[in-house]
Amino acid sequence: MTFRLALSGLNAAQADLNVTANNIANTATTGFKGSRAEFSELFSVSPQGVSNVAIGNGVRVANVAQQFSQGNIDFTDNNLDLAVSGQGFFVLNDGGALAYTRAGAFQVDNNGYIVNSQNQRLQAYPTTGNGGFNTGALSDIQLVTSESAPAATTEAEVVLNLPANATQPTTSPFDPADIKSYNHATSLTTYDSLGAAHTSTLYFTKTANTNEWNTRLYVDGTAVGTPQTLQYSNTGVLTSPTGGQVTFPGYTPATGAAAMNMTFAFDRSTQFGNTFSPTSVTQNGYTTGRLIGMDIDSTGVVQARFTNGRSLALGQVALANFANPQGLQQLGNTNWAETFGSGQALKGQAGNSGFGLVQSGALESSNVDITEQLVNMITAQRNFQANAQMISTSDEITQTIINIR
Secondary structure (H helix, E strand, O other): OHHHHHHHHHHHHHHHHHHHHHHHHOOOOOOOOOEEEEEEEEOOOEOOEOOOOOOOOEEEEEEEEEOOOOOOEEEOOOOOEEEEEOOOEEEEEEOOEEEEEOOOEOEEOOOOEEEOOOOOEEEEEOEOOOOOEOOOOOEEOEOOOOOEOOEOOOEEEEEEEEOOOOOOOOOOOOOOOOHHHOOEEEEEEEEOOOOOEEEEEEEEEEOOOOOEEEEEEEEOOEEEEEEEEEEEOOOOEEEEOHHHEEEEEEEOOOOOOOOEEEEEEOOOOEEOOOOOEEEEEEEOOEOOEOEEEEEEOOOOEEEEEEOOOOEEEEEEEEEEEOOOHHHOEEEEOOEEEOOOOOOOOEEEEOOOOOOOEEEEOEEEOOOOOHHHHHHHHHHHHHHHHHHHHHHHHHHHHHHHHHOOO
16 A cells, blocks of 8 residues: 555656756747646545545646646747747638647748748738728738739829018010929929829919919929919918819820829918928828738737838737636647637737737747746655655555565
8 A cells, every 4th residue: 555655656756857947948938838637535435425534646747737827938139030029829710620729939831921930921911901800710821922013193282481572574475495484393203004204393473473383394394284273361371272182194104004193282281481492292092012920919910011112911810718717738849729627719919908929039948947946856866755655655655565574
């Protein structure tokens, strides 16, 4: 009886050492969660229960419980390295089955998908047409390899001040090549539907009427439409046209692109003092762009950046949480699978209630405290030695009995 009791203690101490050894071996494993050996005592139980003088039958391993405390966040130079600060797991597509992990060392495969070292694809919520994300579906994130499509200039805003003391030019008619036929000019780059750049120039000419100016648009040296009138009040505020919107009829580029119809907003222009001062000239068109990088924000939104200054949302990284994370089944490679004990995966977005934030350019290190594990190792060693001594003592007692004459 004593031998069996001590043997169960040896087995328990050995299991404790094995768990500790596994924890220590994975102190440098990204996203690893340490475990703890839990034990329970054994009794021979009859239909009437346990006797009040029962001694017990030893010990057994009741559970090897995973500890899902937060590991340290270590920063890296790779934007695709992701860490969850708080609760939640990354969702992976493992050949059609879903796996969950805290290890966010991702890369791009030859098809442009974001994968880990086991070629499991990171899951995200796809984009919708209105700029949001479809949180009811999961999809593989794939980087855009084609060029970003151009957009023709349709609107521009001109913020400037025209001098109140300006006089009508003495040279007539207007000629863009003759600076004496107009007062001032400013230029901006505009784009056609094929992404080709064009130089658009606005010319401003003071008329004979008080506080009145004519503005003309030339694109690549070609006049577009007719002169448009800008009327200011005696306090220098634009009064006409209503709303400050001036539309010039279509200019057909030589590139074969569609006609360019541009509306210029002068509502923030003024007529003060004696200085011509353009403050801001902006437009809404852009040329084609090549992919130059990718950014992932704290809510998991993946943005592709292009050389034309545009960015495109590719999806939002999906996170999952469980009512009982300790019930997850370990799959190896720091992956877990959903079980009945863990409860069904609750999927959501980073930053929402119950989910942590995503840190790009960082990895979550193992949550194993090496000092604590060394202390556990010493404790388990002492337990092993004590049970071994118990066997030795029992052997001596048995030998004494055998030697009785």
